[in-house]
Structure formats: structure tokens, C-alpha cells
Amino acid sequence: MNIKANVSLHALNTLALPGQAEFFSRVHNNDELAEALAYAQAHKLKVTVLGGGSNVILASNISGLVIQVATRGIERCEQGDHSKTLHWTAAAGENWHQFVQHTLAEKSYGLENLSLIPGLVGAAPIQNIGAYGLEISDRFVSLQALEISTGKTVRFSKSDCQFGYRESVFKQAAAGQFVVTSVTLALSEQPNVDISYPALAAALSTTSDIRQSSVPEGALSLGSAQISPQQVSEAVCRIREQKLPDPTLQPNAGSFFKNPVISKDRWQQLRGKYPELPGYPQLDGGVKLPAAWLIDQAGWKGAAGQGCSVHREHALVLVNNGGCSGRQLLQLAEDIIVDIERRFGILLAIEPQVLGLRGSL
Numbered sequence: 001m002n003i004k005a006n007v008s009l010h011a012l013n014t015l016a017l018p019g020q021a022e023f024f025s026r027v028h029n030n031d032e033l034a035e036a037l038a039y040a041q042a043h044k045l046k047v048t049v050l051g052g053g054s055n056v057i058l059a060s061n062i063s064g065l066v067i068q069v070a071t072r073g074i075e076r077c078e079q080g081d082h083s084k085t086l087h088w089t090a091a092a093g094e095n096w097h098q099f100v101q102h103t104l105a106e107k108s109y110g111l112e113n114l115s116l117i118p119g120l121v122g123a124a125p126i127q128n129i130g131a132y133g134l135e136i137s138d139r140f141v142s143l144q145a146l147e148i149s150t151g152k153t154v155r156f157s158k159s160d161c162q163f164g165y166r167e168s169v170f171k172q173a174a175a176g177q178f179v180v181t182s183v184t185l186a187l188s189e190q191p192n193v194d195i196s197y198p199a200l201a202a203a204l205s206t207t208s209d210i211r212q213s214s215v216p217e218g219a220l221s222l223g224s225a226q227i228s229p230q231q232v233s234e235a236v237c238r239i240r241e242q243k244l245p246d247p248t249l250q251p252n253a254g255s256f257f258k259n260p261v262i263s264k265d266r267w268q269q270l271r272g273k274y275p276e277l278p279g280y281p282q283l284d285g286g287v288k289l290p291a292a293w294l295i296d297q298a299g300w301k302g303a304a305g306q307g308c309s310v311h312r313e314h315a316l317v318l319v320n321n322g323g324c325s326g327r328q329l330l331q332l333a334e335d336i337i338v339d340i341e342r343r344f345g346i347l348l349a350i351e352p353q354v355l356g357l358r359g360s361l
């Protein structure tokens with residue numbers, strides 16, 4: 001175990017925000033993790049867990065011990081309950097996209113829609129990552145975690161995780177209490193692609209490289225062409241590369257705001273005033289609104305804060321233009337939240353996790 005003091009986290013978050021960890025340890029196996037947790041307990045240090053840093057906002061320096069999980073290992077486990085189901089377990093420090101690609105190469109299907117989401121496996125259940133009509137909860141079996149205060153191993157089933165839209169128990173009742181060490185997902189030997197998400201279907205219907213010959217049995221038919229999970233993954237990667245700003249060129253954390261869910265009555269009221277307001281009915285009877293539409297409508301696209309701005313083409317993405325602090329970025333977010341509430345009566349919530357002190361904000 002290697003614990004360093006006063007370590008810069010600037011290169012370890014995709015928003016490239018400044019900030020130091022009072023103490024920092026990168027752990028490569030679960031023994032090192034247990035040692036780091038014991039050290040934190042012995043020295044009464046608050047523990048903050050960091051993965052790939054693609055969904056965090058450093059509001060200040062981080063006091064206590066920041067642990068970055070760099071454990072590796074991907075394993076195909078026992079057959080699932082159904083004969084065509086395969087269980088895969090990945091260590092928390094595995095890169096998410098590489099894990100998705102590994103399972104596809106091994107002819108285990110079901111994660112293709114979640115291709116190219118930045119970050120590590122251990123963080124994926126924290127906010128129940130989702131894209132193109134799929135969430136990790138749709139494939140989730142269980143995870144293993146170490147309890148920070150005791151170092152004990154705890155297994156969480158799917159129901160224990162209390163998954164919701166970009167939510168889990170780890171952002172609520174169990175926030176800050178566990179380090180995820182591995183995640184187990186149920187995939188399928190049988191390709192069964194889901195291209196119901198309109199942008200994905202559109203991208204696939206215009207794609208010129210759909211190859212009949214490479215299609216496994218059971219792949220979905222779209223018009224006259226067959227679509228394989230690999231082709232879905234490639235299409236998702238293409239859309240994401242075209243649509244989303246690359247954090248290495250324009251530091252960002254993906255979607256900065258969650259899409260709000262409001263009651264059907266409230267949505268109908270708003271539709272009276274804004275007939276073009278989109279709305280997606282939810283199973284619980286609510287209606288999900290695209291936060292991007294609200295922000296765009298309010299004229300925030302391209303608007304600048306101090307050292308940061310709303311991306312010119314993506315109303316949901318806030319970008320660090322260089323030298324911006326976490327507080328300055330949060331100030332821009334706060335200005336947007338206040339304005340959207342004033343105009344539409346809807347309170348937007350920030351999607352990334354704020355680390356450090358938010359101070360007066």
C-alpha cells in the first residue's frame with residue numbers, strides 16, 4: 001500500500017478541475033484496499049472513492065484519504081438461471097468500455113447499448129449508468145463491496161441496490177459507506193439486440209456497413225438487413241463520438257443535469273404554454289422531460305460562466321474552458337437551475353457527484 005500526501009487530482013477528473021487530495025492511494029488489489037481502509041480508520045480520515053473521475057465535480061481540495069480503485073480482472077462465472085444466460089464478474093478498476101468489448105468478443109451479449117460510456121466498472125452501479133434505452137440495472141445480478149468503516153465484505157443484490165434513473169442506494173442511504181470491489185452481470189449467449197431508441201434505430205437504418213455474413217443467428221432484422229450486437233455497439237460508438245465532446249479536448253463530465261420527471265398533470269399544464277415540450281411517459285405515471293430542451297429553450301446554450309460555459313451544441317454539457325474552478329462551474333450550474341425554476345417551475349438536479357465542500361453554493 002502506498003499513501004501519498006497532497007496529490008493533485010487535476011489529471012484524475014475529466015472536467016480537469018483543480019483540487020488536491022490530502023492523502024491519496026491507488027489500490028491494485030483487494031488486500032491493498034483493505035489496508036488503505038484500515039489506515040483511514042486508524043488515522044480517522046474520511047474516505048472518498050475515485051474511479052475514472054468522469055462523473056465528479058471537485059468543489060474544493062478533498063480532505064482525508066482519496067482511494068482510487070485500480071483492481072483488474074474479468075471472469076466468466078457460472079451459468080445463470082436460464083440455459084442461455086452467462087454471468088460475468090468484473091473487478092471495479094476495469095475500464096467499462098473495455099469490459100463491454102471483452103464480453104462482445106466472447107459472444108456474450110446484452111451490454112452493446114452501453115458501449116463507450118467513460119469510467120470504470122465499480123462506478124457503473126453508483127448512478128445506474130444508462131444510454132440508448134438500457135441501464136446497467138437491466139443486466140445486474142449483484143456486486144461485492146467493502147464497508148468503509150469495518151472493512152467487511154458485503155454482497156448487494158439487485159433489490160439491495162435500489163436502482164432508479166441515475167440513482168442507487170449508493171447515492172442515497174448508503175452514500176459514502178462502501179467501496180464497490182466487483183460487479184456481476186447476466187448476459188446472454190443469444191444475440192437479442194434492442195434498437196428501440198430512435199436515434200440508434202435511425203443510425204442503424206442508414207448505416208452502410210451492415211454485413212449479412214457476420215451476423216450471428218438470432219440477430220434482429222431491420223428492414224432487409226440483419227443487425228448484430230457488434231454492429232449495435234459500433235453504431236453507439238459512432239453516435240457518441242459524433243455527438244459528445246471529447247473530455248480530453250473539452251473537459252466535461254457528460255450530462256451535467258438529470259432529466260426531471262414531473263406529474264402528468266403538470267406536464268399537460270406546461271404543454272399548454274409550450275406545445276413543443278417533449279415528454280416521455282414513465283412506468284410510475286410520471287413524465288420525463290429532456291433537461292436539454294428546457295436549458296436550450298431558456299437560451300443557455302453557449303452561455304459563459306467564469307472559465308466555463310454551456311457547450312454550444314449540447315445544452316446538457318458544461319465545459320471547463322481552462323482554469324475554471326469547481327466553485328465557478330457550480331456557480332454556472334446554479335444560475336441555470338435558478339433560471340429554469342423561475343421560467344418553468346422545474347427544479348433541475350445535478351447528475352455528477354460533488355466531491356469536497358460546496359461552501360456557500
Ligand SMILES: Cc1cc2nc3c(=O)[nH]c(=O)nc-3n(C[C@H](O)[C@H](O)[C@H](O)COP(=O)(O)OP(=O)(O)OC[C@H]3O[C@@H](n4cnc5c(N)ncnc54)[C@H](O)[C@@H]3O)c2cc1C
Nearest residue numbers: 051052053054055118119120122123129130180253254353
Ligand atoms: C463524455 C461523457 C459521457 C458520459 N455519458 C454517460 C452516459 O451515456 N450514461 C451515463 O450513465 N453516464 C455517462 N457519463 C458519466 C460517467 O461516465 C459515468 O457515471 C461513469 O459510471 C463514471 O465512472 P467513473 O469511474 O469515472 O466514476 P467517478 O467519476 O470516478 O466516480 C463517480 C461516483 O462513483 C463513486 N465511485 C467510483 N468508483 C467507486 C467504487 N469502486 N466504489 C464506490 N463508489 C465509487 C465516486 O465516489 C463518485 O461518487 C458520461 C461522462 C462523460 C465524461
